[in-house]
Amino acid sequence: MLNSNSSRTSILSQQHSGRDYGISTQKCIEWLDSKSNFSVIYISFGSQNTIGSSQMLELAKGLEQSGKPFIWVIRPPIGFDLKGEFRSEWLPEGFEERISDRKQGLLVRKWAPQLEILRHKSTAAFLSHCGWNSVMEALSQGVPIIGWPLAAEQAYNAKMMVEEMGVCVDLARGVGSGVMAEEVRKVVELVSEEGGKGGEMKRKAVENGERMKAAMREEGVRKGSSVKAMDDFVSAIVSAAERRRSVRG
Numbered sequence: 462m463l464n465s466n467s468s469r470t471s472i473l474s475q476q477h478s479g480r481d482y483g484i485s486t487q488k489c490i491e492w493l494d495s496k497s498n499f500s501v502i503y504i505s506f507g508s509q510n511t512i513g514s515s516q517m518l519e520l521a522k523g524l525e526q527s528g529k530p531f532i533w534v535i536r537p538p539i540g541f542d543l544k545g546e547f548r549s550e551w552l553p554e555g556f557e558e559r560i561s562d563r564k565q566g567l568l569v570r571k572w573a574p575q576l577e578i579l580r581h582k583s584t585a586a587f588l589s590h591c592g593w594n595s596v597m598e599a600l601s602q603g604v605p606i607i608g609w610p611l612a613a614e615q616a617y618n619a620k621m622m623v624e625e626m627g628v629c630v631d632l633a634r635g636v637g638s639g640v641m642a643e644e645v646r647k648v649v650e651l652v653s654e655e656g657g658k659g660g661e662m663k664r665k666a667v668e669n670g671e672r673m674k675a676a677m678r679e680e681g682v683r684k685g686s687s688v689k690a691m692d693d694f695v696s697a698i699v700s701a702a703e704r705r706r707s708v709r710g
Contacts, residue, residue: 483571489532489578492567496530496583499663502607502649503578504588505534507595510611514538514551516633516640521552523645525560529585529653532567532578539636579604585659586652588632591615591622600628601674603667605659607648609633628666630658 493501502524506512512520517538524531536543538551547570549557560566575595578584579602587599588607596618599606606629608619622629632648633640652659 483534483569484567484573486574486577489567489569489574490581492532493578493581493583495564498582499585499655500530500653501581501583502527502529502531502586502588502653503575503584503604504531505573505575505595506536506590506609506611507592508572509543510590510592511536511538511543512609512611513636514540516638517551518553519640519642520645521556522642523640524566524649525553525556526642526646527649527653528565529649530565530583531649532569532573534569534571534573534575536570576602585663586649591618591629593618596622597673600666600669603663603670605629605652605662605666607632607652609638611636626665626669628662628669630662 504520504524524533535547537545537547557568560568576598579587579599584602584604586605586607587595588609589595589599590612591606591608591610592613592615596606606619606622608622608629609632610616610619616634619629619631619634623631630648630652632645651657652662654660655663
């Protein structure tokens, strides 16, 4: 059950986003509570992105074949209204019923309480479009990423996380990428393992999360690098304004 602090956080985050969640935070957390630690794959391509219908079919097949539990924020595929109703024909026949009966998967229409999902101990990895907000939320909670960048700067974000940070593994790149169910299954299994590549990605994601928290820490005169940078930025603006006033005076 959610404690009062979690409930308030959920309500505030929902009000801040101005969106109606497709699932209550309490139901989502209860579902996560029923799963083992480091076992759930969270899938979301953000509010402005989606994938093609054939890609969606292969992703669904691969997730089911992996046997791993997952939460998928699902929207209509490319070529359809993102805010429209989702049709069962875009998924393998009987898919939603099977994963529901086996308690393997949770499909969420519209939006999900993403930060609450990412901070849950059962969440193993985030299959993401690698938008920067999603990247920051995942790494702040020590969650490694399965990268599927779709547009804008997302491919550069994924490249940096794979090659420099070691917190991400590529599944595909771009809206035209060919994706097969077997590839999905293998990647999901890789990031879910506690040892090997998956364990190493988790360790590095946790390390990055700790650095992020340290950068934002403010304890008396001890300030993290991000707090110091903001203080310096504000001081520079104030100083510049004072110089202009003195020149005019």
